[in-house]
Amino acid sequence: MQLGIRLHDTTKRPFEERIAEVHQLGFACGHMALSKVIDEFPTTDEALTPGLAMYIRNVFARNQVDIAVLGCYLNLANPNREQLAETVHRYMAHIRFASWLGCGVVGTETGAPNETYSFTPECHTEEALKLFADNLHPIVEYAEKMGVVVAIEPVYRHIVSNPKRARKVLDEINSPNLQIIFDPVNLLDMENYAERKSVIEEAIELLGADVAMVHLKDCAVRDGKLVSMGCGLGEMDYTVVLKFMKERKPFIHATLEDTKPENNQRVKHFIMRKYAEV
Template sequence: MNAPLHLGIRAHDFGQLPLPQLLSKLQQYQFQHIQFAVRKSFPSSVPRFGALSPGTAAYYRQAFERAGIHIAVLGCYVNITHSEVDQREQALTDFGVHLRLARDFGASLVGTETGSVGQGYTEANFTEEAFLRAVDSVRRMVIEAEQFGVTVGIEAGLNHPLYTAKLTRRLLELIPSPNLQIILDCANLMRPENAERPADVIEEALELLGDRIAVIHLKDFRLEDGQIRIVPAGQGELPFAPILHYMKYQRPHLHGILESTSEPHIADSVQMLNQLYDRL
């Protein structure tokens, strides 16, 4: 008997709801795990990252556990490659707070992307200098993660210093620690120049990253007017069959997390993914 598809969602894709309402939504769609960025979902609980405490973590962990929901990824959205040293150091400090409290949240993986050397899109992100700055930050994060017995999850991002599977593989080779794992989002690997061959991009990513993939984000993309536009899973051009085949036969029970998929699109995306998974 094959393992079922384990689907979750980023909690903040429901917006900023009162906790009982968020729990009800998660149960309505039968999600059993989430990616939880507490400051995005409940900013009043976290006026600043330094305000996070073991009490904050225990409060949310207990609430989710009572509802039968596990925090698969503790999300920490910080810019670890910012060109300003002070801002980069603050980002690393904030990420460190999440590493220290991850076990209190009931999570073993703390995730982020690599950010940007500036504000928003800049071609400076595609330089060797930007990549090596990201490597330096990730190395420091992993050293700290090893001290707490938790794992850093790094995600390649569209137009970020880490934006291809090959660069992600290089990151893993430069930091060969088991406490560094990958959050794979195949839609984030799409660019205008490779958008016509998404199956090749997916195949390369699965081959290069293999068992270092800890979580898979599930969203879609369209190429519109020469630009990549992110859309809910099943509404774009990404072929999900090879991703789900990998999850079903090569990495059974691997967590899949819907991203950039909000109501009213969640039900359709969940149905599409489950039906395709069952047919494989």
């Protein structure tokens, strides 16, 4: 695997210095959420020009770091039509930008059918799934025109909450430009934590062929809640996930999540050792 890191989990520095440090830390790629990583200049929709893309691309190339994911984690199930239109515009701007950047995927989670992007039981209904798929469809069509992959990330507390619902969206939209960001921990909650091995195995069985990249983090139960953290700091068994990556996804981008500047090297060495052992 080509191991990287979520860029806004690294030490806050000017953009060029931050990317240089990512290389110095030994990471091969990064997950970039523009507004969380760049302060020196605007990253509004109108700012996302070919020139800015080529500047950013050159900074990454100079430091031998790939852009694994351009994050656009906005709610495509927002019932407020005005806010939804702004969100769709933002997605399309990111997709255009990604085509100039040469990044791996434009990544997104899958929202909630409310304006606050918060979990309610309605998230897991068929109506919410249809709403999300209907709103995602034109985004994927635009990605096809721009030659970009959009990757959805199933999350237990969002609309695409499990592997079966993710498979349903993939099959309904039926596009090679729609793929999956596989984050095993995000598929888990207290409701299914005891069955976590079978949940992860089902995800690999149903979605493995369409996995474009992987997020790696850990989790543990703390005070009756499932809490996420850096790899090796919790209770996760990575054998199944890393075996899948090693056998079926050569050189796949995998980015660490929920690390801190003071532990990212410990986490990196832990997961690289596990990867070597499987």
